[in-house]
Amino acid sequence: MNLPPIKTPGIYINEESAFPNSVVPVPTAVPAFIGYTPKATYNGKSYTNVPLRISSFAEFQAIYCYPNPPAPASPAKQYTPEYYVVKQNQEHENMGFMLNDGNYYAIAPDPNTIYYFYNSIRLFYENGGADAYIVSVGTYGPPSKKPLSPEQQIVNPNVKLDDLLNGVHLLKNEDEPTMYICPEATLLTLEDNGTLMQSMLLQNEEMGTAISIFDVIGGRNPDPIMYTDDITNFRNNTGAKGLSYGVAYYPFVGTTIMQNTDIDYTNLFGGDIKQLEPILNPSSAPNQSVAPILTSIENGDSSLTVSQLNNSLLSASKDYSIIIKHVLESANILPPSGGMAGVITTMDNEIGVWQAPANTSIVGAYRLPIQLSEAQQGPLNVDAVSGKSINAIRYFNGLGILVWGARTLDGNNLDWKYLPVRRTLIYLEQSCKLATHAYVFEPNDKNTWEGVKAMISSFLTTVWKEGGLQGASPSDAFQVECGLGSTMTSEDILLGFLRVTVKVAVTHPAEFIVISFVQEMQKSS
Structure with missing residues (x-):
């Protein structure tokens, strides 16, 4: 126990941590x-x-x-894609279309608005x-x-x-x-x-x-x-x-994601209602219900909202409902x-x-x-x-x-072909790396090495119990090495390098993927 220097009679308190350093898991889904x-x-x-x-x-x-x-x-x-109703000679597989007055119309977006x-x-x-x-x-x-x-x-x-x-x-x-x-x-x-x-x-x-x-x-x-x-x-x-x-x-x-309230006539023809009128109210088959609504829109009737006018058009014109349906399908x-x-x-x-x-x-x-x-x-x-x-x-x-x-994307690599393996290794690497920062000013000696090994082993044991590592026992699931003769040489210690090797079995017991990292410590004088 390290006591403070006693210079006068009295009671001196020395507080010691009840628990050693631990690995704090990093967030995995950000x-x-x-x-x-x-x-x-x-x-x-x-x-x-x-x-x-x-x-x-x-x-x-x-x-x-x-x-x-x-x-x-x-x-x-918040998002206003623009679409055009374009006459076509035939139906196209990769675009929405409608049949109106014997003509095919494609529902085509303005690419600059997508x-x-x-x-x-x-x-x-x-x-x-x-x-x-x-x-x-x-x-x-x-x-x-x-x-x-x-x-x-x-x-x-x-x-x-x-x-x-x-x-x-x-x-x-x-x-x-x-x-x-x-x-x-x-x-x-x-x-x-x-x-x-x-x-x-x-x-x-x-x-x-x-x-x-x-x-x-x-x-x-x-x-x-x-x-x-x-x-x-x-x-x-x-x-x-x-x-x-x-x-x-x-x-x-x-x-x-997008609903009927997110798309209306302002998304068609760049908001130019005059280009929509020949489709909804053609001279060959006029729609008496649609005509006054289009007139209100053209005149900028301020007594009705865009939503109200749009709902009126949906009720008055089957063709307009089909157009909006195709636009929604495309935008979605x-x-x-x-x-x-x-x-x-x-x-x-x-x-x-x-x-x-x-x-x-x-x-x-x-x-x-x-x-x-x-x-x-x-x-x-x-x-x-x-x-x-x-x-x-x-x-x-x-x-x-x-x-x-x-x-x-690394589908031919036996170690890294599965996404959970790569993401688990990122999680373990970053968690262990950040945890060892607590030892950066500690002496590069056996006490520090054993502390690092115990800290990382405790963390990996928890991961193993939760199902993140494979094996019937912790020794089958992971190994942690740190110390002179195992991961470091005398020269590493003189230069102030702490080297840690962690072996983890992510896919199969005792088939380890090796993680090695180096931390620069205080150097010996």
Whole structure:
């Protein structure tokens, strides 16, 4: 017992800690979303290109969403995609269409107005999301006032590679995020999307704190036969570095995030009601119920709200109801990455980071743009050439839509081909590394080594009991080594290096993955 120096008669108190240092588990489900938001200011302060931690959707709304006007005005729209009703010679498979007066009309978006960030955040929280980082790289850009051609993939020129890359690089100073997600990455060109994904994987590998969740270009409206071209393009563009830190899901999912109240006539033809009139009230078959409503809209009737006028149009015109239905279906097709971040968060909170986020549903998903069979999924799971596995989202009779895979992009690597293994190792590495900081000013001697071993062993025993490590006994599940002759030499001690080796069995008992880390201690004089 170390007593203070006694200089005068009296009572001296010496307090000693009842418990040794312990490992505090790091959070495992903190996604960082990078993309475009409606706004990014709060109380006069800009949060553009500022990584900000939020804890709820209400907090996201307060900082990144437009404020609602006073009643009875309609609530502010946070996302306003624009669509055009374009006459076609024939029906197109990959676009909504309607038959009107003997003519086919495609429901085509203005690509400059398509964004995924806001609805992806909603999907994240609908699936159990909690803490998250938001990196707003800007606000919405101007529309093109032109519809997308039915044969084209959506590329939004307002979504810029440099913006998203800068947002990703800002996270280099943040150790807490464990997942990187760019919902709008698929709105880039193939080349720019590949550059972004490779940069994200490289940063993940360098930092060792997070994975990246990717979506596949073409997953929004896949061709039933040639969809494999989209898979090939994705594999060709992800590079060869950091693959165990990446995970991809295919296809997109049709959701119920947006409702009838989120879409109205202002989303059609850029708000130009005159272009809508020939479809709803053609001269060859006039609709007497629709005409006065359109007149009120054109004259800017202030006695009725947009919502009231829209409801009147829905009741008066079957064609208008069909148009709005198709627009909603299109606007509700979202990349699955945001929903998967919520699914992973729920799994981590209910069971643990070692639980595979598979054989579970995405809340809010009700349809898929392509229904993959078991035979079609096979080539996605395993690719003999690249090994880049892509996880399928599939529909099963009686079960609904399920996430049917939990593989990383490093599908040919026996150690790292499964997502729970990579995420569990990140969790263990970061928790143990941060815990050893408590010993940075301790002498590099046997007492310190034994303290470090006991601290990490106690933590890993808890993880083993919870099911995170495999084995009938702790010795089958993990080993911790630290000390002269085992992990360090005399030279290491003189130079002030504390070396720790941790072996963990994540998939099979006694088949260890080795974690080694070095901490610089105070040097001997």
